[in-house]
Amino acid sequence: MTSQRESSSFRDNRGYVFWQDGTAYRRINSDGKVAYDQLMASGLYEQLTKRGLLVKHEEATLESDDAKGAYKVIKPTQLPLITYPYEWSFSQLKDAALATLEIQRVALEHGLVLRDASAYNIQWVDGKPQLIDTLSFDVYINGEPWVAYRQFCQHFLAPLTLMSHIDPGLLQLLRVYIDGIPLPIAAKMLPTRARLDFGLATHISLHARYQKSHEDSGRRAAASVSTVSLKGMLENLTRTVSKLKLRVSETQWGDYYNNTNYSDASFQEKKVITEEFLKGIKADRVLDLGANDGSFSRVAARLGANVVSADIDPLAVEANYVRVRERGEGLILPLLIDLTNPSPDLGWDNAERRSFTHRAKADVALSLALIHHLAIANNLPLEMVAEYFAKLAPHLIIEFVPKEDSQVKRLLATREDIFPEYTPDGFEAAFSKHYKIVQQREVKGSARVMYLMERR
Amino acid sequence: MFEFFAYIDPGTGSFAIQAVIGTIMGVTYAARHRIRVIVGKLRKKKGSDSDTPPTNNPENKS
Structure with a gap:
């Protein structure tokens, strides 16, 4: 049987997506075993799929090269169309961001965390945002910071802030910066009104300054963050994202019905x-x-x-x-x-x-x-x-x-x-x-x- | 100190900042959580049936 690796699926060492007979499968390597088993056994998979926040899958048995030696091969529910964040509206990106944070919050309750927060992992299913990467979870270890914090800020918070405070057209920056808008760039663009918001001042401006001051440290990331602190950060991110609104006048909106x-x-x-x-x-x-x-x-x-x-x-x-x-x-x-x-x-x-x-x-x-x-x-x-x-x-x-x-x-x-x-x-x-x-x-x-x- | 192995680069600065802001936001979170628990208990005493679990998602708040 011939199979072909999905061209966008190369970052994760724990597995990847491949195509066989027109169907997308996800290979899980042996180093992804522990997290996958806990996802399935802890009740997190059931809870998230029930709420439509995570893609459903079934385990598959395949003979192809891409399936050989895998811990598991899973067949996720197939999507009619993959879309990208630079093709979404403000509220689509915002809802995708809130879904990501909610998944992370619920995962923590089950002893797991999101090990990435890529906007490309969110797709639209039945009109709602859904995480399509079953391998995005890892076992939570007490005291660890959120590995995907930077990615979340780059993929979601920065573009949403620029769209809200400057212009919705700035979403197109995601076409150029495909791993999200670098925070130093976003921070430079922030108008004063946005800098006065505690969440934005922290997660974008201060975050960018920390990145700058640590960029030449040559050290591996290391820090300790308690579970309560992590929950506090997630709550603050959720509140910060929720407050962002598209600033559109009544007359502009009205045009969409009377024009x-x-x-x-x-x-x-x-x-x-x-x-x-x-x-x-x-x-x-x-x-x-x-x-x-x-x-x-x-x-x-x-x-x-x-x-x-x-x-x-x-x-x-x-x-x-x-x-x-x-x-x-x-x-x-x-x-x-x-x-x-x-x-x-x-x-x-x-x-x-x-x-x-x-x-x-x-x-x-x-x-x-x-x-x-x-x-x-x-x-x-x-x-x-x-x-x-x-x-x-x-x-x-x-x-x-x-x-x-x-x-x-x-x-x-x-x-x-x-x-x-x-x-x-x-x-x-x-x-x-x-x-x-x-x-x-x-x-x-x-x-x-x-x-x-x-x-x- | 927690050293971490991830497939994406978490960023040295992005880790360091979490130790600082996490503490501040953690205190706020714990305080909010406590207030919710107290308010919940008071409501229960009054015999109210609005026994909603605490949530940290403002979108879900009525």
Whole structure:
């Protein structure tokens, strides 16, 4: 049997993830035995999986090279899509941080600790953050500090603080610093208001100063922290993270509900058409591109599909996620994706964090009220848009927004119209090179047209 | 002193700071915990049935 090691799974000496027949397995080496056995026997596994905080798994027997000599091989519940923290909204990162701290708190009650606190170990399952690394636990020894404290501050606290106190767009720093934002950099950027917060002043500013003063010590990390002190630190981290809020004005939020440029009737009709098209192709996995607050993702989710609801705007993704959380809409996964610059291949050998295009797999892509942003605001030839969309899914539901539409007029108001091909005929000709047009419907009350297409 | 072996570098400074801030936060934690226990006992005496266990997660607080 052939198997292949997952390209991002190389740091941990106690095991790694590998692929066999399209399924992800986790190998546990013999030095991971003690912690794994305690995780399973102490009741921690049961408690965390019951609460949805840890991925469920079953033990597997395999013959492949990657399974040979292992203490155990486990098969975790498979995920439809791996996402990365730089693709999340503020509240997604915050909830992932709080989940990590809660796992650590409960682990301590069972004589275990988290030996890492990587944001990449958290994934979205049924709309909630879940730890997917079963090997993240270690046996707690009285007096030991938290090994993952630095990682937690870099992966979660620093980006959340910068997003809260400066701008949500600073999340993108995580694309550059894939092991989290270095604390000296975060500390330099902190505005006075943030420095006055005891938790932030401690976990970021003072922490950065300690790092600086110890960087050339050449000594191994050594310190003693009592259990009560450790619990106190965790409580303080939890309170510090909980207090961080996205500073958004009421008017900015309101825009996400009132900014449609066509009548409510047209918007409703568009939903009806989308639903009809979706029913025709029986899509299990939907990729909603330019999803805004996810109105059309919800049409697909109501039909039972798993929907990735992607948008370029951090506040739209935030609004979408808050709604998912409030309503328990586990089928919808809001994601921050700039289609004109989607997440690239990053890390070691450019294979550690895979590109969005590489990971995105769907039965159908939705592109509603999006084409003009790509073709006019970003000068993309229509054929290139069609070619890219065809990579993402075999079906496409797309809305053509013509030049008479007020949204397009707005885009063209400040620039020269260099887009003679941007017409219904030009659109159909360009997309016909990659797709067969199955159906098309006019959206009443607007000049827009909806298409259902099938990849050639 | 506790010397530790981990697969990620915990950082010498990140360890050292925990000894200091852990003490301060530990005292606060212990005090809060005590107050919760006392308040809980008083409530029980009054015959209240709101016997919620103490939690250190502010998100869970009502």
